[in-house]
Amino acid sequence: MLIFLNIAKALSDENRVRALMMLSRGELCVCQLIEMLGLAPSTVSKHMSILRQARLVRARKEGRWMYYSLPDEDAPRCVLEAVQWVQNAIAKDKQIVADGKQVKRVSKLDRDKLCACYKKG
Amino acid sequence: MLIFLNIAKALSDENRVRALMMLSRGELCVCQLIEMLGLAPSTVSKHMSILRQARLVRARKEGRWMYYSLPDEDAPRCVLEAVQWVQNAIAKDKQIVADGKQVKRVSKLDRDKLCACYKKG
DNA sequence: CCTATACTTCGTCATATAACGAAGTATACA
């Protein structure tokens, strides 16, 4: 029950659902998510840790960068079905479609320019 | 997105998930849910209205009694998939199994005795 | 080493949510 509730709670925040769907095309690092969500780094980090604890994302550290991605096929069925459900339910949502375009844009950016998100504040 | 978030939020509370699963064997009236959940009538009523707004349950009024049931096949796909997901995820949960037994017990009770839940407080 | 970078953790604040009891509404029955 706790596992299930953690997943449901993780999915009950718009920014977390957006972040999750942004990973549909492949892994992203935190600074890319910060740029697209327009939230403070600490906020995004917290959101990702909630998604991670629910097993809805995997994390991989490479040097200074932390990459997040969707779960693989080995993940619990409960998790995979949740991801499926989200994708079916909101793939056509206005915000999610716009975010898909953002992912393409941000993926092309130079990382130096991208991580300017830290310098803004 | 809002529709999806309403469903996710509705599913992120243990008592609401329990109530939802209690309806698996068929419709129940509010006083039966009050008895099984062990919560105040106003609390259960609020929970059911949240589930209802998310379209996760249907409501039918018959005389003084309000009956709640799971959605039928005409419900939005998003809703049906959510219900499926919950059922697959927690059907074997200890609490949910125990609740299943409670449903059988309560269904056999005389309504006069049952609605004593109002007289307790 | 020392500094910059890329996060994460912590502390704080404002808002959201779950619980309750009291009061309100709608229906059956005397």
Added chain:
DNA sequence: TGTATACTTCGTTATATGACGAAGTATAGG
């Protein structure tokens, strides 16, 4: 036409959550 019943709505309170900035940690590069 009261009165009891079966909820629902409202107001309050305690706790949970999401946002931020400041401080902490880990890694790369000079």
